[in-house]
Amino acid sequence: MTTERAKKTARSRRQFLADTAKAACGVGVFGLVLGLAARQAQSLPPVALRPPGAGAEADFLGACIRCGLCVRDCPYPTLRLSNLGEDVAVGTPYFVAREYPCEMCDDIPCVAACPTGALDPKLTNIDNARMGLAVLVDEETCLNFLGLRCDVCYRVCPVIDKAITLERSGNQRTHKHAMFIPTVHSEHCTGCGKCERSCVLDKAAIRVFPVALAKGQLGAHYRLGWKEKEREGHELVPGIIDLPDRLPQMPGAGLGNPGGKP
């Protein structure tokens, strides 16, 4: 009788352990898939820009609860929530500069609406927003690079003359005219996307990318001589050796044909 019962409890205990292991494995596999999906979702496509005040993508995906209140309070058709099937993590707010840029509202209603702080409430001056960074990606088609005076991206910039300037240089094709090269300065560009939106080409020559994609980084050991000089008041290495300058090259000259003889 007692052995019978002991057998029974042993069996039910075994059953219990087996069931528990099964449940744990099933849920564990599900968790693994979910974790991988979460990893995948952290890669933001280059055209997707986050609203003002959003932190780094990994932080933003932990902070945003996908409520859409920012979308609702944006007075323009700028922001939208990602749908299932899009490349942006489902339910999160973003905009595409070429479709509708951020108008850089003074009162930043999207940030004010965010209940979680995923859009940082410490952002009170929209000029400090860093939604992305404009990059002139195609010098071959930009009209100003071709020697014309389009200037549209420059003129529409809300931070004109700081975020984007026109840098004058000589036209190497005509040797007569000047070129005005649109030049973006990362310390002022908010990434609003107005330049990309307004570029007159069929496909924009200037584009706004998430900052992580658009910005390079110097090695930590680099020192810029002229900056150091400015800081110290004198050259860091006095009497630096002067290397011989390379001669101006003849037409047709190259490393394989010094002097440019035929």
Add this chain to the structure above:
Amino acid sequence: MKPGQRPGQEAIAAKGRFAAFKWLILRRAVQAAVLGLFLLGPLAGLWLVKGNLASSLTLDILPLTDPYVLVQTLVTGHLPETAAVLGAVIVALFYVLVGGRAYCAWVCPVNPVTDAAHWLRDRLGLKGGMQFRRGTRYWVLAMTLVVAALTGTVAWELANPVSMVFRGLVFGMGFAWAVLAAVFLFDLFVSRRGWCGHLCPVGAFYGLLGAVSLLRVSARRRADCNDCMDCYAVCPEPQVINPALKGADQGASPVILSAQCTNCGRCIDVCSKDVFTFAARPDRREDSKTGAARDSSLRDAA
């Protein structure tokens, strides 16, 4: 219910069609009204409520936040602003009053779909399928939090059918219907009441809130029960009924204490003897319409 009869026939005969569906109708009306309030803005430009179930702002003053999604952001290491925290506290307190899984029965947009799957499964007479251990949903709940902590992102929201469907309805569907279809087919063919009854971590989370909730269903007239079993047939969590309905001999409370009861009130509808009623948790009163003295030995023999 007699063999070959659908549950609820006796109640319709005894109480009339409306009374036999009262809470179901009310529940569908509330589900539609919640969705309607959110849709007034995008469809009619009347912004009484903004946002979605994850977080909303009503009349530009009342913040409401889903406490479960807030807990997920917390474990990713993000400290939310006051608006979200306040909203979550209000919602949590509300469900502690009206029953945690009242969220499932009265608000969740997936509920009508899984109910439909269950109805169809019964109609088609589909049997068998995948079985889950009791409490699997708590494993899933824990898993969502662990993954959130490990990845630092609100990972479950990449898959959560509840928020995806509601957000889809209010902000644009995308492929969210596919997730809904998956849940429907899963409940129809793979596992009886599989999603809401065994897996959904949202329901599990709200169930935990309901472990202490005030509003409950009580089998107050359990002495009148004629063992038709209709309540078991319609309840989305039938295991919660037994201790209250059949526990008189063990001195158990007539109140359904299980956190898994969704307070849907279907058992109240479907009982021709009016055994069930809504009651407060500590309210252990019992009475009987027929005044029938309980004779358990007789009933057991029957």
